[in-house]
Amino acid sequence: MNDRPILSVTGLGARVAEEDQDILKGVDLAIRPGQIHAIMGPNGSGKSTLAKVIAGHPGYEATAGSVFFQGEDLLEMEPDERAQAGVFMAFQYPVAIPGVSIANFLRTALQARLENGEELDLFDFQELLMERMELLRMDPSFAQRAVNDGFSGGEKKRNEILQMAVLKPALAVMDETDSGLDIDALKVVAHGVNTLKAENPGMSVLLITHYQRMLNYITPDVVHVMVNGRIAESGGPEVALGLEEQGYEKYRRAQVA
C-alpha cells in the first residue's frame, strides 16, 4: 500500500465566513490510501466544520494552514473541482432538489466529468446505475424520485450512499451521516460503506460522528478525538471505546488546564 497520505491537513484554522471566531484552531490530520479514520467529538467541537472545509462549503473559510489531497491544494479549488478530483462528502443534511430525479442528477454529475464534446452513453449509464443499486440492495424505482424531496431521514442517507457508489470517490467524508438514524438505517449506511470499501480497498474514509455506535459497524483504523477545534487525542479503536465509558469530560479539563 502506498504510504503517502491521500489527505494531509496541516495546522488548519477555519471559521464561518465573515465571522471573527475560528472554529478550527490548528487541525493536523493525515489519511493514507485505504485507511478509515473516525473523528469523534462533542457538539461544537468543529468536526463538522472540518468536513465542510474539505468539501469547499462557501459558508466556511480557512484562516490558516493547508489541505492537500493527492498532492493538490484543495483550498484553491472550487467544490466541483474537488469532487472531480475524487473527494466526496456525504451530507449531514442532504438538500432537496425538487423536480430533479436522482438518475438525472447522477447522469449530469457523470457527464460533467467528461471532456467537452464527449457524451455520456445513456445505456452505459443506466446499466451502471442499476448495477450500483443492486449492489446496495436498493429498489430501482428509488432513482426516479426527486433528489431528497420528501425523503425520510433514512432515505436521504441512502441517497448519499448511492451517489457515493456511482461516483466512486478516492476519499469519502461522512459528515455525521449517522445522526438521527434508527439502528436499521444505520446498518444500511454501514453496509453501504463496507460494501464500497470491500469493492475498492484503496478508498479512504473520514467518518465524522458524535456517537460510538457507528463504529460498531464500520471499523476505523484510526480514531481522533476533536475538542474545541483541535485534535486532542488519536489512537486505535480503543480510543472510541474509552469515550463510550468516560465521555469527553477529561479532554475538556485537559484543555482548560
Next chain:
Amino acid sequence: MSRMAPPRERAVRALNRDAVLETGLADPAWLKARREEAWDVYMATPLPSTRSEEWRYTDVARLLPLDGLEPNLEGADRVPDPLLRTMARDQTSAGRVVDIDGTVVSAELDPALAAQGVVLCSLREAARSCEPVVEALLATRAVPPSDGKFPALNAALWTDGVFLRVPKGVRLQEPVRLSRWVSRPGTATLTRILIVAEELSQVSFVDEIMSPDFESATLVNTAVELFSQRGAQVQYVSLQRMGRGGFYLASQRTLAERDSTLDTLNVALGGSVGRVDLNARLLGPGANSDMLGLYFGDDDQHFDFNTSQDHVAPDARSDLLYKGALDGSARGVFRGIIRVHKGAQRTDAYQTNRNLILSDDAVATSLPNLEIGADDVRCSHGATVGQLDAEALFYLMSRGLDRAQAERLVVLGFLGEVLKRLPLGGVTEKVTKAIEAKLRHVRA
C-alpha cells in the same frame, strides 16, 4: 388564378374604421355588423392605464405605440424555415394549422376524424360557411368586446384564426397543433381561436407562436375562446416564443360546463412584453380546470399574468399553478383572483404562484387574491419569491457539477413541476430545450 383588376393600393395604414371595413369585406352581414359594433366599443374604451389595478405594472401607453401600428392584413404564402424546423420537431398530431402573419395558410385534419364530424378550419372560412355555432359563440360569451380595449380591438379587426369543433363523444388521441409566425415589424396581428368540445368529447390543442426579433414594437393579440360541454375534456397549451420586440397580448376565457375538464398551460419564453388575461369559468357541478403557467424572463423581458377563477356553480374545482424564473432585469407579474360566487358551495379552488429570481436586478410581483361568497368551500392561495438556494447549489457542485450546470438543474427542476402536470406529446421536450437555450444565453 389570374385577376383582371390591377393590384389594389395599400391604403390601409393604421388601426381605424377603414381597416375594419377592409378586413370585413368578404364577411357575412352579421359579422360585419359585429366588427363595427366592436370598433365603437374600442373607440369608447380608454387605453388601460397603470392607474387601474389590473394594469398597474404594465404601462401599455409607454410600451406600445398603438396608433402607429399597421394592421397585418397581407398574410403570406411561404412558411419560413424557423417555423418549419420547430414543426418538424413536433410529434404526431390529429391536425395541423399554419398561420403566417395572421392568415391561415393551411389546415389539415386526419381524414378519419373529419369523417366523424370534427371540423378544423380557418376561422374566416368557418364564419363564411355559416357555421351557426360560430355566430353564436364568436366574441359573445367568452371574449366579447365589452371585456376591454384589446378584446374590442380584436373583435373589430381580427383577420383569421382557428375554428375547431369536436362532436359529441369523439375523442382525439393526438393533439391539434397550430404553428404561427409573424414577420412584419410595427404591425398588429389580431387573431382568434374558437374551440368547441361537445359532450363527452376530448381534444388537446397546442398553439405555438414564433417570430424574428423586431426593431420596433410589434403587437400580437390573440383572443382564445374555449368551450367544454358536459363531460368533455379540453387542454389548451400556448407556447409563446416570439422574438424581441414582440408584444404578445392574449385574452383567454374558458367555459367549463358540468363534469367537464378544461385545462390550460401558458408558457411565456419570448417577446419583449407578454400579457395574458385568463378567466376560467366553472359553470357546472363537477367542472374542473387546471391552470398552469410557466415563464422564464431574461434581459428586460416583461411578463404579466392576470388570472381569475370564477366558480359560478357549486361542486367544481380549479387549481392554478404558475411558476417563473427571472434573470437579467426581467420583470414578472402575477395577479390572480379566486371568485367563489354566491351559492357555489363545496368549491375547491387553489392558486399558487412561485418565482425564482436568478439575478439582483430581476423583479417578481405576486398578488394572489380571494373573494368568497359561499361558506362551505376549500380555497387556498400562496405566493413565493425566492432566490437560488446556495445550499442546493453547493450540494450539486459537491458532486462535480459546475455552477452553471447546477443552476440549470435547479431551474429546470423548479419549472419542470409545471410541465409534469400537463404531459402533452412534444411540449415538455420543446419547452425544456427552449429553457436550456435561454440558460446558456444568460450564463454564457
